[in-house]
Amino acid sequence: MKGAIVSSILISGAAAFPFVVDVSGVDSSMIQAERRRIRRQQPADGAGSAANCPFNANHVPAAPVTSQYPYNNAKNGVIGNQKGGYQVPAPGDTAHQFVAPNPDTDIRGPCPGLNVAANHNFLAHDGITTYTELVDAQQNIYNVGYDLANLLALLGLTLTDGDLVTEKLSIGCDATTRTSVNPVLTGAEPGLDGHNKFEADTSLTRNDYFTHGGDNFKFNGTLFGMMTETTGGNYNLPNLALYRYQRYQQSVNENPNFYFGPLSLLLFGAASFLYELMPSGTRGYAPDEYTISSFFGAEKNADGTYSFNNAEKIPDNWTNRVEPYTNELVGAEIIKMYLLNPVLFGGNTAAGSFDALQGWGGLIANGTIPSAVDPKVTSCLLYQILTERVPSYLNGVLTPTVEALSLIASKLSNTDFSNLGCPAPLSK
Ligand code: HEM
Ligand SMILES: *[C@@H]1O[C@H](CO)[C@@H](O)[C@H](O)[C@H]1NC(C)=O
Ligand SMILES: *[C@@H]1O[C@H](CO)[C@@H](O)[C@H](O)[C@H]1NC(C)=O
Ligand SMILES: *[C@@H]1O[C@H](CO)[C@@H](O)[C@H](O)[C@H]1NC(C)=O
Numbered sequence: 001m002k003g004a005i006v007s008s009i010l011i012s013g014a015a016a017f018p019f020v021v022d023v024s025g026v027d028s029s030m031i032q033a034e035r036r037r038i039r040r041q042q043p044a045d046g047a048g049s050a051a052n053c054p055f056n057a058n059h060v061p062a063a064p065v066t067s068q069y070p071y072n073n074a075k076n077g078v079i080g081n082q083k084g085g086y087q088v089p090a091p092g093d094t095a096h097q098f099v100a101p102n103p104d105t106d107i108r109g110p111c112p113g114l115n116v117a118a119n120h121n122f123l124a125h126d127g128i129t130t131y132t133e134l135v136d137a138q139q140n141i142y143n144v145g146y147d148l149a150n151l152l153a154l155l156g157l158t159l160t161d162g163d164l165v166t167e168k169l170s171i172g173c174d175a176t177t178r179t180s181v182n183p184v185l186t187g188a189e190p191g192l193d194g195h196n197k198f199e200a201d202t203s204l205t206r207n208d209y210f211t212h213g214g215d216n217f218k219f220n221g222t223l224f225g226m227m228t229e230t231t232g233g234n235y236n237l238p239n240l241a242l243y244r245y246q247r248y249q250q251s252v253n254e255n256p257n258f259y260f261g262p263l264s265l266l267l268f269g270a271a272s273f274l275y276e277l278m279p280s281g282t283r284g285y286a287p288d289e290y291t292i293s294s295f296f297g298a299e300k301n302a303d304g305t306y307s308f309n310n311a312e313k314i315p316d317n318w319t320n321r322v323e324p325y326t327n328e329l330v331g332a333e334i335i336k337m338y339l340l341n342p343v344l345f346g347g348n349t350a351a352g353s354f355d356a357l358q359g360w361g362g363l364i365a366n367g368t369i370p371s372a373v374d375p376k377v378t379s380c381l382l383y384q385i386l387t388e389r390v391p392s393y394l395n396g397v398l399t400p401t402v403e404a405l406s407l408i409a410s411k412l413s414n415t416d417f418s419n420l421g422c423p424a425p426l427s428k
Contacts, residue, residue, distance in 0.1 A: 047215040048193035053173035056105035056126040062133045063095035063121040065140055074139035074146075077132040079414070084143030085281060085322040088314055089120060096120045098313045101127075108312070109172025109192040110199050110206050110217040112296050113273060115312045117141055118171060128178050131157060131167040131411070141314070142277040145324035147415040151382050154411055155266070158386065158404045159197040163189055172217060193217045196393050200264045201255060202247040204240075204271060205296060210257040221306035223247075224298045228306075233289035235274040237337060244271060245341035252354060259347035259393045262360045262385060265334055269382070272333035281319035291315050331381045335373055342368055347393070361388055380422035 045051045065071045069090045074080030089096035098119055101108050107127030108115045114123060114134075122137035123129040134153040138144035144152070156162055162169030165181035170191030180186045192198060195209040199216055202208070205223045209216040230246060231239035244267070251258045275287040278295050293299070297312035344367035346356040356367025361384045363369055363377055377384075386408060392398040400408070 047213060048173045048190070048217060050174040050176060050188070053170070053175050053191075054103060054105050054107050054126070055175075056128075059126055059128055059178070060124060062123050062125075062129070062137065065136070066095075069093040069096070071140035072143060074136040077135045079146040080136075080139040082139070082143070082146065082324045083322070084320040084324070087317065087319050088141050096122060098311070099125065100310055101125070103310075107170055107172040107175060107191070109170070110203065111171065111192060111270075112205075112219075112312050113138075113142065113270075113277065114171045114192075115297075116295055116314060119312055120314060123171065127171045128175055129169055129171060131162075131169070134169070139324075141320065142273075143320045143322070143324050144277065145326035145329075147327045148325060148330055148382075150411055150415055151327055151386065154386055154408055155198055155382070156192060158400060158407065159263075159398065161190060161192055161194050161197055164403050164407050196259060196261075197263065197398070198266060200267055201258055201260060202244065202251045202264065202267060204243070204247070204267075204274075208251055208255045208258065211255045219297060219308040221298065221308060224296060224306045225304070228289060235287040235292050237272070237275060237333070238340060240271045240274060241337045241340035244268065244337065245343065248343045252348065256348055256350070260343070260345055261347075261357060261391045261393065262345065262364060263390055263392060264345070265338070265381065265385065268334040268337045269330045271337060272330060276325050276329070276333065277321065279321075280315060280317070281322070282317045285321070291318075327382060328379045331378045334381060335369065335378050338369055339371055342371075344368060357391060360391060361385075383422045 064075055065073060069092070071086065071088065071090070072080035072082065072084070099121065101115075101119060105126055106118070108118065109127070114129075117123045117137045118125055118127050118129070120141070122141050123133050131153050134156065135146075135149045138149040138152065139146065156169050157164065157167065163179045163181055163186060166179060168179040170179055170189070172191050173193050174188055174190045176183050176186070176189045179189050179191070193216065195214075195216055199209075203216070204227055205219055206216055207218075207220055207223075226246070227235070227243050230243040248260065251260070274292055278291055279285040279287045280291055283291060294313050294315040297309050298306045299309040300306055344354065344356045345360075345364050346354055346367050349355050357364055358367070359365050361377075363373065363381065363384070387400060387405065389397050389399045
């Protein structure tokens with residue numbers, strides 16, 4: 001199952017785009033001859049590479065929830081209570097107190113939500129996690145709905161970042177020797193740092209891959225400052241919609257290899273986590289600077305700039321959201337945020353030249369999402385990204401393999417996707 005997910009690549013007729021990739025597992029021989037290639041994988045020895053990935057010889061799994069400190073009682077990957085409003089970590093629960101990551105042994109990556117979970121031992125502290133840990137932790141800490149928790153874990157695993165057999169995933173750099181069932185068979189498993197799969201351009205606080213030598217996963221204080229200035233420290237829907245629009249313009253202008261495809265829709269979902277998952281009941285569920293800074297490990301300096309303090313942490317006295325954050329809810333936020341400041345899907349083909357993506361999944365047409373989008377399409381949005389062919393960069397398509405689709409079908413069989421009317425994964 002070499003390159004489990006990326007089993008095929010589609011080549012459009014016109015050789016329009018200069019940035020055709022070389023992703024492990026993709027047969028790109030047809031395009032290599034005719035086009036300049038730019039690697040979108042983390043290079044062998046650069047940022048996010050296996051060579052620079054922290055190594056822990058003594059892997060310790062996540063601390064499970066207990067009857068004394070049950071949280072949502074989510075364990076072993078099954079559905080929990082789906083009822084939040086409680087304090088995390090629970091007073092007295094020493095197993096889930098914050099412990100700063102050790103840069104020599106602990107992997108952290110582009111996702112503050114998972115970095116925080118690992119720092120509090122809801123995921124393995126070294127950042128080599130499993131499907132089950134991911135599904136449990138999202139429910140127990142953030143009260144993510146069971147459907148969305150499974151979907152995000154599947155996205156993490158199957159967008160070529162993790163291993164379908166061991167169900168292990170690095171939350172940051174390439175740790176193939178520890179995640180893969182057999183590195184010879186699977187090839188490199190870049191982890192969540194891998195570019196243009198789950199990770200994409202125009203992140204809130206992370207650089208674009210190409211403009212910063214492959215560093216697309218570290219916290220950037222300048223970007224955090226820009227986000228805080230634009231939002232005025234109120235990271236709500238309209239303010240984040242505006243900041244995301246500014247980041248898009250920045251990428252169009254600065255990144256000649258900029259690409260904004262259907263997978264970029266995930267970034268609107270991640271942005272919604274600032275006002276849906278991070279706020280605390282003890283602060284009236286306000287997405288304020290105090291709260292958001294704590295999750296991002298952002299520290300304000302005397303001169304007004306921000307630095308990373310290596311302490312991505314649940315704020316003190318934090319209580320989580322009461323009702324679960326479901327697939328349907330995040331799908332609606334994604335579309336709302338997009339439609340507040342619509343931008344074209346597509347990519348830069350040369351300096352000053354942007355080509356729009358023609359269509360995808362009944363959602364994107366002529367580079368944009370129509371404002372009268374079918375609510376059914378919205379609720380199936382993330383599911384479509386998971387199960388359909390997705391252009392992951394222009395001229396390249398991620399196609400889920402039979403192995404991935406069968407994993408998806410087995411994991412989702414006890415969630416209620418069928419009720420949404422989403423197409424079944426193995427039906428095509
Ligand atoms: C299995 C579950 C999850 C996976 C696999 C995952 C993965 C990722 C990845 C790959 C990114 C980078 C996207 C990019 O900006 O290019 C990201 C960003 C982000 N994630 Fe997660 N995530 C998960 C769950 C969560 C949860 C539960 C939270 C909630 C607190 C969260 C909060 C965020 C935020 C706020 C960002 C944006 C960071 C930024 O742009 O600076 N994630 N996530
Ligand atoms: C942080 O982001 C700013 C704005 O995009 C950029 O100019 C700067 O080079 C980045 N810094 C680092 C250390 O990557
Ligand atoms: C947390 O709650 C405790 C007890 O109510 C209080 O003493 C403390 O000041 C609070 N800390 C913060 C940061 O709100
Ligand atoms: C896309 O644009 C073309 C040319 O402007 C137009 O003919 C077509 O109807 C548009 N399609 C949609 C779905 O808007």
